[in-house]
Amino acid sequence: MVQQHRIDGVVRFYNFLSEDVSFLGEVLAGLSKPQKTLPPDYFYDARGRALFEQLCEQPEYYCARAELAIMREHAAAMATLLGPDCQLIEFGGGSGEKSRILIERLRPLLYVPLERTFESMRADATGLAQAFPWLNISGVCADYTKSWTMPEFVGVPIRKKAVYLPALAIGQVTPPQALGLLQLVRRMVGAGGTLLAGVEMKTDKQVLEAAYNDVAGATAAFNLNLLARINRELGADFQLRRFRHRAHYDESRDLIEMNLESLATQLVHIDGERIAFRQGETVLTGIACSYSVEQFRDLAQQAGFAPAEAWADPAGLFSVQGMVAV
Numbered sequence: 052m053v054q055q056h057r058i059d060g061v062v063r064f065y066n067f068l069s070e071d072v073s074f075l076g077e078v079l080a081g082l083s084k085p086q087k088t089l090p091p092d093y094f095y096d097a098r099g100r101a102l103f104e105q106l107c108e109q110p111e112y113y114c115a116r117a118e119l120a121i122m123r124e125h126a127a128a129m130a131t132l133l134g135p136d137c138q139l140i141e142f143g144g145g146s147g148e149k150s151r152i153l154i155e156r157l158r159p160l161l162y163v164p165l166e167r168t169f170e171s172m173r174a175d176a177t178g179l180a181q182a183f184p185w186l187n188i189s190g191v192c193a194d195y196t197k198s199w200t201m202p203e204f205v206g207v208p209i210r211k212k213a214v215y216l217p218a219l220a221i222g223q224v225t226p227p228q229a230l231g232l233l234q235l236v237r238r239m240v241g242a243g244g245t246l247l248a249g250v251e252m253k254t255d256k257q258v259l260e261a262a263y264n265d266v267a268g269a270t271a272a273f274n275l276n277l278l279a280r281i282n283r284e285l286g287a288d289f290q291l292r293r294f295r296h297r298a299h300y301d302e303s304r305d306l307i308e309m310n311l312e313s314l315a316t317q318l319v320h321i322d323g324e325r326i327a328f329r330q331g332e333t334v335l336t337g338i339a340c341s342y343s344v345e346q347f348r349d350l351a352q353q354a355g356f357a358p359a360e361a362w363a364d365p366a367g368l369f370s371v372q373g374m375v376a377v
Contacts (some may be wrong), residue, residue, distance in 0.1 A: 060187040062180045065202070066169050067193040074360035075170075075285050075322055079082040081260075081327045082334070089311075091223055091337040093168045094281050109265040110272075117369035118153040118218055118249045122149045125362045125371070132360055132373045133245045136210040140239060141144070142195065142232075143167075143220035150175075153215060154183060161187045163205045167194055196228070201239050210239040218369070222244055222339045226350065229340065233354035237376050246374040248354055251341040254368055256300045261308055263298035263339065271296035274311060274336055287321040297333065307339040324364050344370060 074093060081088040095103065107115040122129070130153070133139070137161035141150060143166055154162060162179065166172035169192040176190035189204050214236045221229055236246055263270050274296045278289040297310045313328035320326075342350075347370075348358050356374035363370040 054131055059184045060180070062176060062188045063193065064173055064176065064190045066170075067191065068167075068169070069194075071289060072194065076279055078285065079321060079324055086330075087332065087334040088215060089281075089334055092171075093331075094277055094337075095168075095171050096276075099280065102240050102269065102276055106265070106269040106273050107267050108245050109267055111261040111265040112270070112367055113262060113366075114218055114251055115131075116188060117364040119149055119152075119363050121369065122152045126152050128360065129153065129247055129371070130157040131192070133157055133213040133247065134211055136215045137212050138163065138204070138207070138211075138243075138287065139215060140201070141217070141219065142214045142236075147217075147303065149249075150179070150215070151182060154179070155218065155339050158338060159186075159213075160209055161189060161204060161362045163191055163201075163204070164190050164288040164340060165193065165195060165201075167189045167196075168192065170229045193258075195235060196224070196234070199219045199292065202272075211244055212246040213247065214240055216246065217290065218251050221248055222251050222341070223294060223337055224305070224340070225338070226340060226346075230350050233351055234278065234355065237355040240376050245359075245365050246376070247352070248351070248374070250265055250344075250347045250372055251339065252363070252368050252370055253341045253343050253346075256302075258305055258368075259339075259341065260298065260300050263309060264296075270291070270298065272307075274309060277336060278311065281321065283319055287319060289319050290317070293317055305340070307341075309337040309339070310335055344372070
Protein backbone atom coordinates (compact mmCIF):
# COMPACT_ATOMS: atom_id res chain seq x y z
CA MET A 52 0.00 0.00 0.00
CA VAL A 53 1.42 3.37 -1.06
CA GLN A 54 1.35 5.94 1.72
CA GLN A 55 -0.10 9.31 0.66
CA HIS A 56 1.74 12.44 1.79
CA ARG A 57 0.18 15.89 1.90
CA ILE A 58 2.26 18.45 0.04
CA ASP A 59 2.13 21.88 1.65
CA GLY A 60 2.31 25.01 -0.43
CA VAL A 61 5.34 27.31 -0.50
CA VAL A 62 5.08 30.77 1.09
CA ARG A 63 7.42 33.56 0.02
CA PHE A 64 7.52 37.32 0.65
CA TYR A 65 8.79 40.04 -1.67
CA ASN A 66 9.32 43.73 -0.91
CA PHE A 67 9.56 45.98 -3.96
CA LEU A 68 9.11 49.27 -2.11
CA SER A 69 11.80 51.86 -2.57
CA GLU A 70 14.11 52.12 0.45
CA ASP A 71 13.11 55.76 0.93
CA VAL A 72 9.44 54.84 1.46
CA SER A 73 8.60 54.67 5.16
CA PHE A 74 5.68 55.25 7.51
CA LEU A 75 7.45 58.27 8.98
CA GLY A 76 8.35 59.71 5.59
CA GLU A 77 4.83 59.37 4.21
CA VAL A 78 3.27 60.87 7.35
CA LEU A 79 5.58 63.91 7.34
CA ALA A 80 5.16 64.41 3.58
CA GLY A 81 1.37 64.25 3.84
CA LEU A 82 1.15 66.65 6.77
CA SER A 83 3.40 69.14 4.95
CA LYS A 84 0.91 69.63 2.10
CA PRO A 85 -1.41 72.67 1.93
CA GLN A 86 -4.29 70.19 2.27
CA LYS A 87 -2.92 67.85 4.91
CA THR A 88 -3.28 64.13 4.19
CA LEU A 89 -2.47 60.81 5.85
CA PRO A 90 -2.10 57.61 3.78
CA PRO A 91 -5.05 55.22 4.29
CA ASP A 92 -2.71 52.24 3.81
CA TYR A 93 -1.69 52.63 7.46
CA PHE A 94 -5.19 52.24 8.91
CA TYR A 95 -4.74 48.49 9.26
CA ASP A 96 -2.44 47.76 12.16
CA ALA A 97 -3.71 45.14 14.63
CA ARG A 98 -5.88 47.69 16.44
CA GLY A 99 -7.11 49.15 13.15
CA ARG A 100 -8.13 45.72 11.87
CA ALA A 101 -10.13 45.04 15.01
CA LEU A 102 -11.84 48.43 14.75
CA PHE A 103 -12.62 47.83 11.07
CA GLU A 104 -14.29 44.54 11.97
CA GLN A 105 -16.45 46.45 14.45
CA LEU A 106 -17.25 49.00 11.75
CA CYS A 107 -18.39 46.26 9.38
CA GLU A 108 -20.95 45.15 11.98
CA GLN A 109 -22.67 48.56 12.11
CA PRO A 110 -26.09 48.67 10.43
CA GLU A 111 -25.22 51.82 8.45
CA TYR A 112 -22.03 50.34 6.93
CA TYR A 113 -23.62 48.11 4.33
CA CYS A 114 -20.66 47.81 1.92
CA ALA A 115 -18.70 44.99 3.55
CA ARG A 116 -21.81 42.92 4.35
CA ALA A 117 -23.17 43.30 0.82
CA GLU A 118 -19.86 42.31 -0.80
CA LEU A 119 -19.53 39.30 1.49
CA ALA A 120 -23.10 38.15 0.82
CA ILE A 121 -22.54 38.38 -2.94
CA MET A 122 -19.29 36.40 -2.66
CA ARG A 123 -20.99 33.68 -0.62
CA GLU A 124 -23.91 33.34 -3.02
CA HIS A 125 -22.00 33.49 -6.29
CA ALA A 126 -18.52 32.14 -5.49
CA ALA A 127 -19.02 29.11 -7.73
CA ALA A 128 -19.92 31.26 -10.75
CA MET A 129 -17.00 33.59 -10.00
CA ALA A 130 -14.59 30.65 -9.85
CA THR A 131 -15.91 29.41 -13.19
CA LEU A 132 -15.31 32.84 -14.73
CA LEU A 133 -11.77 33.14 -13.35
CA GLY A 134 -10.97 29.63 -14.51
CA PRO A 135 -8.98 26.65 -13.17
CA ASP A 136 -5.20 26.52 -12.71
CA CYS A 137 -4.93 30.27 -12.42
CA GLN A 138 -2.67 32.67 -10.58
CA LEU A 139 -4.93 34.79 -8.37
CA ILE A 140 -3.64 38.29 -7.56
CA GLU A 141 -5.50 40.28 -4.92
CA PHE A 142 -4.95 44.01 -4.44
CA GLY A 143 -4.99 45.41 -0.94
CA GLY A 144 -6.02 42.41 1.08
CA GLY A 145 -6.13 38.77 1.92
CA SER A 146 -7.16 38.68 5.57
CA GLY A 147 -10.92 38.81 5.11
CA GLU A 148 -13.61 36.19 4.68
CA LYS A 149 -14.22 37.27 1.07
CA SER A 150 -10.68 36.24 0.09
CA ARG A 151 -11.06 32.90 1.85
CA ILE A 152 -14.39 32.14 0.17
CA LEU A 153 -12.86 32.80 -3.25
CA ILE A 154 -9.67 30.82 -2.57
CA GLU A 155 -11.59 27.85 -1.18
CA ARG A 156 -13.84 27.69 -4.24
CA LEU A 157 -11.24 28.56 -6.88
CA ARG A 158 -8.24 26.66 -5.41
CA PRO A 159 -5.69 28.69 -7.41
CA LEU A 160 -2.27 27.25 -8.12
CA LEU A 161 -0.67 30.47 -6.84
CA TYR A 162 -2.10 33.27 -4.72
CA VAL A 163 -0.42 36.70 -4.74
CA PRO A 164 -1.66 39.19 -2.10
CA LEU A 165 -0.43 42.61 -3.19
CA GLU A 166 -0.28 45.43 -0.62
CA ARG A 167 1.50 48.73 -0.06
CA THR A 168 2.63 48.05 3.51
CA PHE A 169 4.88 45.11 4.32
CA GLU A 170 3.44 44.39 7.77
CA SER A 171 -0.13 44.06 6.43
CA MET A 172 0.97 41.91 3.51
CA ARG A 173 2.98 39.54 5.69
CA ALA A 174 0.19 39.23 8.28
CA ASP A 175 -2.43 38.50 5.60
CA ALA A 176 -0.26 35.95 3.79
CA THR A 177 0.69 34.19 7.02
CA GLY A 178 -2.95 33.90 8.07
CA LEU A 179 -3.95 32.42 4.73
CA ALA A 180 -1.05 29.95 4.80
CA GLN A 181 -2.40 28.67 8.11
CA ALA A 182 -5.95 28.44 6.74
CA PHE A 183 -4.90 26.78 3.46
CA PRO A 184 -1.70 24.73 3.99
CA TRP A 185 -1.81 23.51 0.38
CA LEU A 186 -1.77 27.03 -1.08
CA ASN A 187 1.32 28.46 -2.79
CA ILE A 188 1.57 32.11 -1.71
CA SER A 189 3.86 34.87 -2.99
CA GLY A 190 3.14 37.93 -0.87
CA VAL A 191 4.20 41.15 -2.61
CA CYS A 192 4.68 44.60 -1.11
CA ALA A 193 4.78 47.34 -3.75
CA ASP A 194 3.38 50.77 -4.52
CA TYR A 195 1.07 49.77 -7.34
CA THR A 196 -0.11 53.38 -7.80
CA LYS A 197 3.22 54.10 -9.50
CA SER A 198 4.95 52.63 -12.55
CA TRP A 199 5.59 49.04 -11.57
CA THR A 200 5.77 45.58 -13.12
CA MET A 201 4.63 42.39 -11.40
CA PRO A 202 7.44 39.79 -11.39
CA GLU A 203 6.88 36.41 -12.99
CA PHE A 204 6.79 33.49 -10.58
CA VAL A 205 8.27 30.28 -12.01
CA GLY A 206 7.77 26.70 -10.93
CA VAL A 207 3.94 26.67 -10.96
CA PRO A 208 2.12 25.68 -14.20
CA ILE A 209 -0.17 28.71 -14.52
CA ARG A 210 -2.75 28.60 -17.31
CA LYS A 211 -3.88 32.20 -16.92
CA LYS A 212 -3.92 35.12 -14.49
CA ALA A 213 -6.83 36.59 -12.58
CA VAL A 214 -7.09 39.69 -10.39
CA TYR A 215 -9.49 40.32 -7.53
CA LEU A 216 -10.00 44.01 -6.70
CA PRO A 217 -12.09 44.27 -3.52
CA ALA A 218 -14.14 47.40 -3.01
CA LEU A 219 -11.57 48.92 -0.64
CA ALA A 220 -8.96 48.81 -3.42
CA ILE A 221 -11.06 50.34 -6.20
CA GLY A 222 -13.06 52.74 -4.03
CA GLN A 223 -10.21 54.54 -2.28
CA VAL A 224 -8.90 56.15 -5.49
CA THR A 225 -10.46 58.74 -7.80
CA PRO A 226 -11.95 57.64 -11.16
CA PRO A 227 -8.84 58.77 -13.15
CA GLN A 228 -6.66 56.84 -10.70
CA ALA A 229 -9.04 53.87 -10.94
CA LEU A 230 -8.56 53.89 -14.71
CA GLY A 231 -4.79 53.78 -14.20
CA LEU A 232 -5.22 50.90 -11.75
CA LEU A 233 -7.38 48.97 -14.21
CA GLN A 234 -4.81 49.56 -16.95
CA LEU A 235 -2.15 48.12 -14.64
CA VAL A 236 -4.36 45.09 -14.01
CA ARG A 237 -4.83 44.63 -17.77
CA ARG A 238 -1.06 44.55 -18.27
CA MET A 239 -0.73 42.04 -15.45
CA VAL A 240 -3.29 39.50 -16.65
CA GLY A 241 -2.71 39.74 -20.42
CA ALA A 242 -5.24 38.89 -23.13
CA GLY A 243 -7.74 36.34 -21.89
CA GLY A 244 -6.99 37.09 -18.25
CA THR A 245 -9.83 37.92 -15.90
CA LEU A 246 -10.81 40.57 -13.38
CA LEU A 247 -13.22 40.43 -10.44
CA ALA A 248 -13.98 43.85 -8.93
CA GLY A 249 -16.11 44.86 -5.96
CA VAL A 250 -17.87 48.15 -6.68
CA GLU A 251 -19.87 50.36 -4.34
CA MET A 252 -22.91 51.53 -6.27
CA LYS A 253 -24.26 55.05 -6.51
CA THR A 254 -27.11 55.65 -4.11
CA ASP A 255 -28.75 58.36 -2.03
CA LYS A 256 -26.40 60.92 -0.44
CA GLN A 257 -27.88 60.34 3.02
CA VAL A 258 -27.27 56.60 2.76
CA LEU A 259 -23.65 57.13 1.71
CA GLU A 260 -22.92 59.67 4.45
CA ALA A 261 -24.55 57.52 7.11
CA ALA A 262 -22.31 54.61 6.15
CA TYR A 263 -19.25 56.66 7.13
CA ASN A 264 -20.83 58.40 10.15
CA ASP A 265 -22.38 55.49 12.04
CA VAL A 266 -24.26 56.30 15.22
CA ALA A 267 -22.09 53.99 17.36
CA GLY A 268 -18.96 55.90 16.36
CA ALA A 269 -17.10 52.88 14.93
CA THR A 270 -15.90 54.85 11.89
CA ALA A 271 -14.72 57.68 14.12
CA ALA A 272 -12.73 55.26 16.31
CA PHE A 273 -11.23 53.63 13.21
CA ASN A 274 -10.23 57.01 11.75
CA LEU A 275 -8.77 58.37 15.01
CA ASN A 276 -6.75 55.19 15.49
CA LEU A 277 -4.51 56.39 12.67
CA LEU A 278 -3.34 59.23 14.93
CA ALA A 279 -2.98 56.80 17.83
CA ARG A 280 -0.80 54.57 15.65
CA ILE A 281 1.42 57.52 14.73
CA ASN A 282 1.80 58.22 18.45
CA ARG A 283 2.61 54.57 19.23
CA GLU A 284 5.03 53.89 16.41
CA LEU A 285 6.56 57.28 15.63
CA GLY A 286 6.59 58.86 19.09
CA ALA A 287 4.24 61.69 18.09
CA ASP A 288 2.12 63.61 20.59
CA PHE A 289 -1.29 63.90 18.93
CA GLN A 290 -4.00 64.66 21.51
CA LEU A 291 -6.85 62.61 20.09
CA ARG A 292 -9.51 64.56 22.00
CA ARG A 293 -8.46 67.63 20.01
CA PHE A 294 -9.48 66.02 16.73
CA ARG A 295 -12.80 64.72 15.49
CA HIS A 296 -13.88 62.44 12.66
CA ARG A 297 -15.74 64.01 9.73
CA ALA A 298 -17.07 62.34 6.59
CA HIS A 299 -19.16 64.06 3.95
CA TYR A 300 -20.28 63.58 0.38
CA ASP A 301 -18.51 65.92 -2.04
CA GLU A 302 -21.10 66.46 -4.77
CA SER A 303 -18.65 68.28 -7.05
CA ARG A 304 -16.35 65.24 -7.13
CA ASP A 305 -19.03 62.59 -6.57
CA LEU A 306 -17.28 60.86 -3.65
CA ILE A 307 -17.15 60.53 0.12
CA GLU A 308 -14.27 62.33 1.86
CA MET A 309 -13.11 61.12 5.26
CA ASN A 310 -11.24 63.67 7.37
CA LEU A 311 -9.89 64.39 10.82
CA GLU A 312 -10.68 67.95 11.90
CA SER A 313 -8.54 69.90 14.35
CA LEU A 314 -10.72 71.30 17.12
CA ALA A 315 -8.12 73.88 18.19
CA THR A 316 -5.08 75.77 17.00
CA GLN A 317 -2.27 73.46 18.07
CA LEU A 318 1.22 72.05 17.44
CA VAL A 319 2.04 68.37 17.08
CA HIS A 320 5.58 66.98 17.28
CA ILE A 321 6.74 64.05 15.13
CA ASP A 322 10.38 62.95 15.03
CA GLY A 323 11.64 66.43 15.87
CA GLU A 324 9.32 68.13 13.36
CA ARG A 325 6.61 70.57 14.46
CA ILE A 326 3.31 70.40 12.57
CA ALA A 327 0.95 73.36 13.02
CA PHE A 328 -2.83 72.93 12.84
CA ARG A 329 -5.41 75.70 12.64
CA GLN A 330 -8.76 75.33 14.36
CA GLY A 331 -11.09 73.77 11.81
CA GLU A 332 -8.24 72.56 9.58
CA THR A 333 -8.79 69.06 8.18
CA VAL A 334 -6.55 66.11 7.40
CA LEU A 335 -7.80 63.98 4.51
CA THR A 336 -7.48 60.31 5.48
CA GLY A 337 -9.40 58.62 2.69
CA ILE A 338 -12.06 58.73 0.01
CA ALA A 339 -14.79 56.36 -1.13
CA CYS A 340 -15.93 56.48 -4.75
CA SER A 341 -19.13 54.88 -5.96
CA TYR A 342 -20.15 54.03 -9.53
CA SER A 343 -23.13 52.96 -11.54
CA VAL A 344 -22.72 49.62 -13.31
CA GLU A 345 -22.38 51.52 -16.60
CA GLN A 346 -19.76 53.94 -15.26
CA PHE A 347 -17.53 51.17 -13.97
CA ARG A 348 -17.95 49.12 -17.14
CA ASP A 349 -16.92 52.16 -19.17
CA LEU A 350 -13.74 52.56 -17.10
CA ALA A 351 -12.95 48.87 -17.46
CA GLN A 352 -13.54 48.93 -21.21
CA GLN A 353 -11.20 51.92 -21.56
CA ALA A 354 -8.58 49.82 -19.77
CA GLY A 355 -9.03 46.88 -22.14
CA PHE A 356 -11.65 44.68 -20.46
CA ALA A 357 -14.95 43.35 -21.77
CA PRO A 358 -17.83 42.87 -19.29
CA ALA A 359 -18.71 39.24 -18.64
CA GLU A 360 -20.81 38.98 -15.46
CA ALA A 361 -22.23 41.27 -12.77
CA TRP A 362 -23.71 40.27 -9.44
CA ALA A 363 -25.55 42.70 -7.16
CA ASP A 364 -27.26 42.69 -3.77
CA PRO A 365 -31.08 42.92 -3.69
CA ALA A 366 -31.00 46.60 -2.69
CA GLY A 367 -28.71 47.53 -5.58
CA LEU A 368 -26.15 49.09 -3.24
CA PHE A 369 -23.22 46.94 -4.26
CA SER A 370 -22.01 44.84 -7.18
CA VAL A 371 -19.18 42.46 -7.98
CA GLN A 372 -18.30 42.67 -11.65
CA GLY A 373 -16.47 40.10 -13.74
CA MET A 374 -14.39 41.16 -16.76
CA VAL A 375 -12.24 39.47 -19.40
CA ALA A 376 -9.16 41.16 -20.87
CA VAL A 377 -9.39 41.60 -24.65
